[in-house]
Amino acid sequence: xxxxxxxxxxxxxxxxxxxxxxxxxxxxxxxxxxxxxxxxxxxxxxxxxxxxxxxxxxxxxxxxxxxxxxxxxxxxxxxxxxxxxxxxxxxxxxxxxxxxxxxxxxxxxxxxxxxxxxxxxxxxxxxxxxxxxxxxxxxxxxxxxxxxxxxxxxxxxxxxxxxxxxxxxxxxxxxxxxxxxxxxxxxxxxxxxxxxxxxxxxxxxxxxxxxxxxxxxxxxxxxxxxxxxxxxxxxxxxxxxxxxxxxxxxxxxxxxxxxxxxxxxxxxxxxxxxxxxxxxxxxxxxxxxxxxxxxxxxxxxxxxxxxxxxxxxxxxxxxxxxxxxxxxxxxxxxxxxxxxxxxxxxxxxxxxxxxxxxxxxxxx
Numbered sequence: 592x593x594x595x596x597x598x599x600x601x602x603x604x605x606x607x608x609x610x611x612x613x614x615x616x617x618x619x620x621x622x623x624x625x626x627x628x629x630x631x632x633x634x635x636x637x638x639x640x641x642x643x644x645x646x647x648x649x650x651x652x653x654x655x656x657x658x659x660x661x662x663x664x665x666x667x668x669x670x671x672x673x674x675x676x677x678x679x680x681x682x683x684x685x686x687x688x689x690x691x692x693x694x695x696x697x698x699x700x701x702x703x704x705x706x707x708x709x710x711x712x713x714x715x716x717x718x719x720x721x722x723x724x725x726x727x728x729x730x731x732x733x734x735x736x737x738x739x740x741x742x743x744x745x746x747x748x749x750x751x752x753x754x755x756x757x758x759x760x761x762x763x764x765x766x767x768x769x770x771x772x773x774x775x776x777x778x779x780x781x782x783x784x785x786x787x788x789x790x791x792x793x794x795x796x797x798x799x800x801x802x803x804x805x806x807x808x809x810x811x812x813x814x815x816x817x818x819x820x821x822x823x824x825x826x827x828x829x830x831x832x833x834x835x836x837x838x839x840x841x842x843x844x845x846x847x848x849x850x851x852x853x854x855x856x857x858x859x860x861x862x863x864x865x866x867x868x869x870x871x872x873x874x875x876x877x878x879x880x881x882x883x884x885x886x887x888x889x890x891x892x893x894x895x896x897x898x899x900x901x902x903x904x905x906x907x908x909x910x911x912x913x914x915x916x917x918x919x920x921x922x923x924x925x926x927x928x929x930x931x932x933x934x935x936x937x938x939x940x941x942x943x944x945x946x947x948x949x950x951x952x953x954x955x
Contacts, residue, residue, distance in 0.1 A: 628657040629761055631664035631704060634681040635671060636820030638688050640829040640903060641808035643910070644874045651693030659699040660761070660935055661689060666704045666711060667754070670747040671739055683924055684914070688831055690927070691913035702931030704757070709939035713760055714753035716946055720786050721752050725778055755779040759794045760939040766797045773799065790949040794942075808871060811845040814863040832911050835904045842868075842900035847892045855887040855895050865892075868899050875902040 630650065632642065653659055663682045682703060689701055704710055726732065729751055736743045754775050758766060759782070766776050776799045783794040808818045812827030819828065827845070829838055846864035847853075857880040859866040869883050878886070887895045917924065948954065 625656065625658040626764065627660065627761055628653060629660040629662070629757070629763075631662045631667075631757060632685065633664045633668045634678060634685045635668040635673065637681060637830045637832060638685055639808075639818050639820050639831065640871070640907070641818035642820065643692060643831060643907075644808050644871070647689065647692045647694075648874075650699075651695075654695065654698040659694075660702065660931075661694060661699060662702045662704045662707075662931075662935075664704045664757075667750055670735070670744065670750050672742060684832070684918065686924060686928060687914045687917040688910065690917055691910045692831075696927045696931070700931045700934050701927055702935045703928050706928065706932035707936045707939055709760055709936060709943040710753065710756055713756035713939075713943055713946060714749075716950060717752040717755050717759075717782055717786075718749050720782055721749075721755075721778070725781060726751060729774060729778070731774075751775055751778050752782075755782050758797060759783065760942045762795045762942060763797045764795060766799055793945060793949055808874075809863070809867040811841055811867070814846055814867045829903060829907075831907055832914065833907070835908070838904050838907070839897070839900045842896050842903070845896055845899075847896070853891050855890070855892070856884055865895075868896065872899045872902055875899075875906045 630646070632638070632646075638647070650659065650661065663685050665678060665682050668678060686701060686703070690696060694701060726748055732748055732751075735747055739747070755778060758776075758779055766779070776797065779797055783796050787793055787796075810816045810818050810827035811829070820830075827841065829841055833841075845868060847868070848862045848864055855865060855869065856862060857866050857869050869880055872878065872883055873880060887898070944954075
C-alpha cells in the first residue's frame with residue numbers, strides 16, 4: 592500500500608480565512624506555508640528494489656517543496672497474520688531504510704502509524720459512515736480473501752475505512768494515486784460526501800492526482816507481476832538489504848525471452864523480461880533505452896544481465912550500509928519515531944476533535 596496526499600497545514604483553504612482573522616493571526620505566513628504530502632507502506636515484508644525505484648527514490652527530492660509525512664502502516668499489516676517479532680523488526684528496519692534512502696528526519700516527518708491513535712479512532716467513526724455494499728465491492732478485499740481463505744477477518748473487510756482515515760485526518764486537497772489505489776480514493780470521496788452532507792463542512796473533498804511515477808519494477812522470474820515484498824519465495828525479488836552475491840544470483844536467473852534474436856531491445860509486448868531488466872538498468876544508471884540498446888548491441892544476455900546486477904549492487908550498497916549503521920543506534924531510531932508521532936498527532940488530532948464534536952461525543 593502506498594498513497595499520498597497534499598493539504599494546507601492548518602486543514603483549511605488559506606484564501607477562505609476572513610480578513611479580520613488573517614490580520615489577527617498573521618496569515619500572510621499561513622498563505623506561504625508548504626502543502627503536505629503523506630505516504631505509507633505496510634511493513635508486511637522487506638522493502639524491495641521496486642519500492643525504492645517506484646516510490647521512495649522520488650520522495651527525498653520533495654522535502655524542499657512539501658511538508659512530508661511518511662509512515663510505517665503497521666495497523667494495516669495485521670489484517671494478515673504477522674509474527675509479532677518480525678513485524679516489530681520490519682517496522683524499525685523500514686524506518687532505517689527510509690532514512691538511508693535520503694529521507695532526512697530533519698526535513699521529513701517519519702512515524703509509525705500505530706503511534707498516532709487518531710488514525711484508528713477516526714477509522715472506527717468512518718466504519719459507521721461506510722456502507723456494506725461499498726466495502727464488499729473493493730477489489731483488494733476479494734483478492735486478499737482468495738489468498739487468505741483461512742483468515743477473512745473484519746479488518747480485512749473494513750481496512751479501506753482506516754485508509755480513508757489516514758488520508759482525511761490531514762484534510763488533503765489532492766490524493767496522488769496509482770492504478771491499484773483509485774478505488775480507495777473514490778471510497779474516501781463517498782465518505783466525505785456522506786459525512787459532510789450530514790454535518791456540514793468537516794472534511795475537504797480530496798481530488799485524485801496522478802503524479803510522475805518512478806520505474807515500474809516487475810518480478811525477475813515473472814515479468815507480468817510487480818516485484819512484491821509480500822512474495823514469500825522471493826526468488827524474483829531484490830530486497831534493499833540483499834547481499835551483493837544474492838543480487839547477482841537473482842539477476843543471473845532472471846527471465847529474458849525465448850526468441851532466437853536474443854538482443855537487448857526495449858519491447859514490453861514481446862520481450863517483457865528484457866524490458867523489465869532495461870527499466871531497472873535505466874533507473875539505476877540514468878541511461879535512456881536507446882543508450883542501453885547501443886551499449887549492449889550484439890553482446891546478448893550473458894553480458895547484459897551481470898551488468899544490470901552490478902548496477903543494482905552499487906545503487907543499493909550505500910543504502911544497505913547506512914541502514915545497517917542506523918539500525919545499530921536504537922536510541923536514535925526511537926528519537927525519530929517519537930518526534931514524528933508527536934508532530935503528526937498535533938495535526939491529526941485537530942481533525943479528530945472536530946469529528947468527535949460533530950457526531951456528539953462529549954469533549955475529553
